[in-house]
Amino acid sequence: MSPPPGLYSGTSTLALVARASVLTFGVVYGNLKLKYLKVKANSLKKAEAKAHH
Template identity: 80%
Template sequence: MAPPGPYSGSSTLALVARTSAFTFGLVYGSLKLKYLKAKEKSHKKAEAKAHH
């Protein structure tokens, strides 16, 4: 039987790669969401100021 390749799914490298990619995705997604929410908030503030 051949040893598992790096992307066979059963090797440690593949597991670590998948886990870190998943973690990166979660972190990136939450940061992007925070950024968009903050941007929206400041945009609404600027809009409110412009009306007064």
């Protein structure tokens, strides 16, 4: 069962949709990870500030 010709050529609709989906997922995942890391860093700073007082 081999894939139909042209599927991985980069010009078929399916290949373009797959690439766009992966790109979108990557961007969303990256943004969420950045937000999480920022929140984590902020909570660590707050904890350190409380510990010093």
